[in-house]
Amino acid sequence: MTLSRRAAVYMILVCVLVLLLSPFVWLGITSFKAPSELRAVPIHWWPHEPTWDNFRQALTRFNYLGYARNSLMIAGIYAVLVTLASAWAGFGFARLNAPGKRIVFGVLLSTMMLPGVVTLIPTYLLxxxxxxxxxYMPWVLWGLxxxxxxxxxxxxxxxxxxxxxxxxxxxxxxxQIRIFWRIFLPQSWPVIATSLILSFSWTWGDYLAPALLLDDDRTTLAVKLATGYATPSGAPLNNLVxxxxVMYVVPVLAIFLIMQRGFMSGVATSGLK
Structure with a gap:
């Protein structure tokens, strides 16, 4: 690759990176703006007087930590259960022999093409x-x-x-049960870490299922964030939103930083000469 072509590729990658990061940067900047700066014309790209009071108000305008606890409980329970259940099912499909195993596995994969929102109403009725x-039992059953x-x-x-x-x-x-628990599962840390990150993120960021299945006291932070920061007339308080x-994404980043070490461990050939 010539120098000019390599420079062009790097410029394209930098532009894509800027496009991907710009919403998060703008979100972080907005979280430090005063309400008057959000209505200013022309737009203030950078807050003249950054304030931490937005975070205090965001925590106290409603029971932020209480709803965060609900989200953490649901996401944590689901992530652990779905990881163990999926690992056990994956072990069965990979190492055990049974009539029709390929057909069942094909049917299982075909369900990934069905959007979850299609089954949401029948699930609610059930x-x-x-x-x-x-x-919170639906999340336990979904995890199992x-x-x-x-x-x-x-x-x-x-x-x-x-x-x-x-x-x-x-x-x-x-x-087979002991083989799974003592040999295969301990060696699968890369997949376990991936499963925990993905399943926790799915549940932590889910809006539809908690909004449909839970009342206001038991609902999750994702649902409350959509309606909790507004004036009496219904206008959104964008600085508090x-x-x-910003605080809402912290647990997801934390679990990613903790679990990413699992990607570097669990080599399947460890202990073999």
Whole structure:
């Protein structure tokens, strides 16, 4: 690649990076602006007097930490359960033999093409029949059912693990359950980290399911952020919305920074000569 072509590629990448980061930069700048600066003409691109009071008001205008606790509980429970359930299902598809396994796996993958919003109303009616509306049990059941994409990830990972690991465990008298818990699952930290990050992010940022299934006291922070920062007449307080949104992404960034170490561990061939 010539120098001029490489410079052109770098310029394109920089432009794409700027386009991707500009909404987040603007959100962060807006979170420090006073209300008067949001209505100023011409637009003030940078706050003249940055204020931290927006974050204080964002926390106190409603029970921000209480709704954050609800979101954290739902997202944490779902992330752990769906990771374990998907890992177990992926292990079965990868290492166990059963009639019709390929057909079942194909049907499972086909469900990824079905948008979740299509099944939301039937799901609500089903949960209403068994009196699980306004409880956190739907997220427990969804977690125990696994997620097709995560099952696919675990299945692909377990399929590539050396067969010698399994054969050595069988010689030592291990059954399939013990093989999964003692050998395969500890080696799958890269996929576990990916699953925890994705499933936590899905649930933390979900708006439709909590809005449909939970009342105002039990709902999540994602739902409350949509309606919690407004004047009595209904006009949005954009500076508080921005401050609340900045704090809203902190848990997702935190779990990503914690779990990213898992990508560097869990080599499947560890312990083999």
């Amino acid at each position: 949960f209403a029949k068994v009196h699980l509306v306004n409880t 059912a696994g997620a097709p994409y995560l099952i696919f990830l675990f299945r692909q990972f377990f399929s590539n693990m050396p067969k010698e690991l399994e054969e050595a465990a069988i010689v030592d008298g291990c059954g 921005a401050a609340g949104a």
